[in-house]
Amino acid sequence: MARFYRESGALVFFEPNNLKHSEKLEEAIRLCHVLKYAGAETKKDIAEDNTDEFIKRIKSYCPPLVIKTLGKYGLLYRFAGDTKWKYQKGVKPDEIFDSCGAGDWCTASFIFYINELAQQNNLKLLDILKHNEFIRQSFSFAQILASISLRFVGARGLSNSMTKEDLFKNYQSYFNGSCETIFFTGRSKQKSKRMEVYNTKIKHKSAGCSTCLLNDKS
Template structure:
C-alpha cells in the first residue's frame, strides 16, 4: 500500500455497488458506474484530491471488475477491495423518469428485469479483514461507514484511536445494538429526514458525536454540533440553487464529500478546531457540490461529462450565487456490459 505525499486519506466500508443507470433517453446506452453511498463518497473524495481506500469483498465477477476499472479511473486505491471471504458485488438498477409535473424522479430496482432473480446485495466485511487493514489506518484523516457490522465498528474504533474522524451515514436502523454502538463511535453523523426522522446522535454522555447533520432534500439541511464542548441549537442552511435539475440521485454523497474535504483533512484534531464560520463554509461547499450534481444523470454523472477545470469553475459559480451549467462533450470510453449473475450467458 502506497500513499501520496501530503494528500489526506479516507478509508470506508459499506455499500460499494455497481449502478446501472437507465436515463430518460431510451436510445442512450445504459451507464455502468460505481455506486452505493460508500462507493460514491470515496470516488468523489479521490476526485477531490484525496487518497481513498474502499474496504469491500469483491470476488472478481464482472460487476466487481467493472467497479474496479471505474474506481481506478478516478485514482481510488484498490488495496482492500478483495477482503475474504469474497462475494458478488451488489448491482443496483436506477431508472430516471419525468413526473407528471415535469420534475425528474428516479427509482431503484433490486431484481433483474430479464430473469426476475434478486440482484446481488450487500455483504459486510468480516473479522477476517481486521488484522490486514488495521495497520493501514495509522495517519488516516477519515473513516466512513454507511452500514453497521462487527468488523466495520472494530475498524472505525481503531481509526478513531489513530486520530481519524469517524463518519456514520446510516440509510436506516438495523441491528439496534450495533447501530447504537456506531453512534457512540462516530464523530459526524449525517442522515436524511426522509429515512430517519430523528437520530439523537449528539445527545448522551459517552457519545463521541461532534457534528450531527439532517438533510432536508430541496429545503437544504440543518445541523447541530458540540465543537465548543456544549451541544448547540439546530441551525438551518437552505439549499443552494441548482443550475439544472436532471437527477437528484447522489447529491447527498456529494454534500458529504464536500464537507469532509473542507473540514476533515487534518483528522479529528482539525475537526475539533473548526470554528462556526469554517464549519458553515464546509457545509456550504458540500451543498454547492450537491446542487451541481443535480444537473447530470446518475449519482456522479458530472464527473464523466466535464473536465476537472470546468467542474471547479462551475462550483465557484454556484457558491457565489451565479449558478451556471455548461456541459462540454468529451470522448467517452465504451463501458463493458454487465449482466445479472443469475442470467444464462449470452452466446457470442
C-alpha cells in the same frame, strides 16, 4: 475498523441508512465524529427548536457534529451539547435531471472542504469540528457541488463529465451568484445520456429510476 482509525487519530464519518435502534447502531454512533442522516423533506423541520426523538435517544453519546439533511430545504446541524439545531439554507439548482448521488456528493464535498480548511489554517482535522464558521463554509461548498450534480444523469454523472478543474470553475460560478454557466473541456457525454434515459422511459412507459426527475428532451 472504525475503532482502529479513530484511535489512530482519523476523523470517522457515519451515515446510517436507517435509524432503527440496535446495539450496532449505538456502537457506530459512539465511534464517529460526524453523524449525517436524512430527515423529512418538510418546512416544519427547519425550526431550530424542532424536537427530534432520535437526538433525544442518543443525547448521552452524541458525536461532536450531527447533520440532518432536509433535501431541497437545506440541512440542520448541531454540535455536541447544543440544545437547538442550526439551519443552513439549501442551494436551488438551475435544472434537475437526476437526484441520484446528490447526497453522496454532499458528504464527499463536505469532507474534502473541511480537510482543505484544516490545512489552510494549520489545524488538525478534528479541531475544525469546533469552529462553526468553518463548518458553514464547508456546508456551502458541499451543497453547491450537490446542486451541480443534479444536472447529470446517474450517481457518477458529474464525475464522468467534468474534470476537477471544470468542477471548481462551476463551483466558483455558483458561489458568485450565477447558476447558468456550465464549463466543460470536451469530456461530457451527458446530452446523449439524457436522451438515452428519456427514450428508455418512453419505451417502457415508466419513470425508470425512482430518483430520476428527467421529464423532457432538453
